[in-house]
Amino acid sequence: MNxxxxxxxxxxxxxxxxxxxxxxTQDRDTASALRAVAAFRGLPAPVLTRLASVATRLxxxxxxxxxxxxxxxxxxxxVASGRVMLSVGNLDAGQKVVRLAEAGDLLGLxxxxxGNTTLSTAEAxxxxxxxxxxxxxxxxxxxxxxxxxxxxxxxxxxxxRQISTDLESVSLQSGRERIVNYLLACATGGAPNxxxxxxxxxxxxxxxxxSVTPE
Numbered sequence: 001m002n003x004x005x006x007x008x009x010x011x012x013x014x015x016x017x018x019x020x021x022x023x024x025t026q027d028r029d030t031a032s033a034l035r036a037v038a039a040f041r042g043l044p045a046p047v048l049t050r051l052a053s054v055a056t057r058l059x060x061x062x063x064x065x066x067x068x069x070x071x072x073x074x075x076x077x078x079v080a081s082g083r084v085m086l087s088v089g090n091l092d093a094g095q096k097v098v099r100l101a102e103a104g105d106l107l108g109l110x111x112x113x114x115g116n117t118t119l120s121t122a123e124a125x126x127x128x129x130x131x132x133x134x135x136x137x138x139x140x141x142x143x144x145x146x147x148x149x150x151x152x153x154x155x156x157x158x159x160x161r162q163i164s165t166d167l168e169s170v171s172l173q174s175g176r177e178r179i180v181n182y183l184l185a186c187a188t189g190g191a192p193n194x195x196x197x198x199x200x201x202x203x204x205x206x207x208x209x210x211s212v213t214p215e
Contacts, residue, residue, distance in 0.1 A: 039155035075110035082128025
């Protein structure tokens with residue numbers, strides 16, 4: 001098994017300076033990005049079009065923060081491209097990576113629905129584009145459209161289930177088992193009787209995600 005390690009920054013504390021861009025011509029691309037979200041795939045085209053009309057595209061440089069922990073949730077974030085790391089803690093006490101989000105993943109869903117502050121910090125590991133649906137506009141449309149409301153509820157349930165799965169993995173599996181399962185999930189076919197694994201982040205980030213000590 002060949003393992004390739006991409007290089008990324010971790011713990012960048014630069015201020016949030018994501019570039020915001022929006023134009024009418026982008027609405028079609030935005031609707032396509034929304035359609036890539038698993039929870040939104042069954043929504044009618046008019047619903048996606050209405051969501052696209054209120055969405056803002058944020059362009060993040062590598063290492064740039066999308067949002068910080070304990071800040072007001074401006075809205076629901078959707079990764080359109082790239083990769084975003086969610087972590088808790090700080091540089092002094094130590095950081096724990098809780099999630100690596102890729103295209104189609106939702107960020108800040110619970111905080112948006114409940115009107116709470118965010119629990120984690122979101123940092124771009126590579127150049128990324130993220131769509132932001134303002135909380136007020138999103139909830140207003142959810143109140144009018146039962147299909148959208150159900151889609152958001154399903155997405156929240158799936159995220160809750162993933163948290164339970166992660167806790168079960170940490171509690172019941174050894175570190176070696178977690179590493180093997182993660183590598184197999186990342187593996188692609190190569191030569192006969194061999195697999196090639198390209199890690200989505202540097203090894204220290206993966207180790208933190210799996211709750212193991214990097215070696």
